[in-house]
Amino acid sequence: MSEPRQVNRAYQSQLRRNWWLKHGYYQRYMLREATVLPLLFFCGCLLTGLYSLQHSEQSWLNWLAFMATPWVIGLNLLTFFASLFHAKTFFELFPRVLPILPAPLMIAGQWLGTLSVALLLALLLGGVL
């Protein structure tokens, strides 16, 4: 009786590092996740601002000048739009995780909440309230 023929194992492909470049769906997902990067810069700005405020008047003025430079304004504008984009994706996913009310109602409610908080903060910081 002949020996059974040696058979290779099943072929297992490996997921490469660029897996997310292969489909538009994955690219949109990575874009959503990448919104945290400009947000990190903004958080760094805020923390530096707090540190400058308690350090000295000169360092506070330096920080204000730094925040007014065009590239910092540009990066913070990017942060703002990235956060809005992230909020949009989050608000759309939320009704699927906690389906309490019809999805359009929940999405509208979340935007209304965001707008209310933004308005309240603007009024408070603007000295109106």
Place this chain on the structure above:
Amino acid sequence: MQKTLVIQRYNPEQDHKPHPQHFTVPCDDSTSVLDALLYIQQQLDPTLAFRWSCRMAICGSCGVMVNGIPKLGCKTFLRDYKDDITVEALAHFATEKDLISDMSVFLTHLQAVKPYLINHDTRPQPHQQTPKQLAKYAKFSNCINCGLCYSACPQFGLNPAFLGPAALTLAQRYNLDSRDQGKAQRMPQLNGKNGVWGCTFVGFCSDVCPKQLDPAAAVNQGKVASAADFVIGIFKP
């Protein structure tokens, strides 16, 4: 009309890795990818290996990657593709031969979440359920175990120990069933490092599901259940 299919071939007795092979098949508006594969097997190359059974998107056997997207061969039509169509074995699973994937990892994950009714009441009477109770889990109950969601899930691709969309959806389906008493047995699996928290809500699994189950929603509802289970566990004696 004719179309060219570029099919991934892999013979474990001869090949070290899969390679593409071109086949030209006749087709009309009703020709599915599965029809084309059957034509190739019956008319051009009888050695082509692939799984199929029902031809009506019920059995979940004919899952393949069509132009890189997980699809059921019987539910995908050649008319929807302009150029050559690439057909490969399901991604993230090992390929046994040509378009046949080794689904044993998926089956092990399914088994781990006990996807069946667990009820300690053994009296021979029906367990009645209201339409409202049925509606809680009905949308997650149509899984045909095709495995397309696993091929769409990069988290499963990166970590095959991750229980994955279908298993976690079925766990959620039975946890939401008013007749079931097995939640306590399933939660350790869901709470574990390869459970619901391994999902990052990529959401592609819901997009490719041929039964529109929305597994991404089920898995993330599982996170709410897992968090509640954790909080309840703190206060439980």
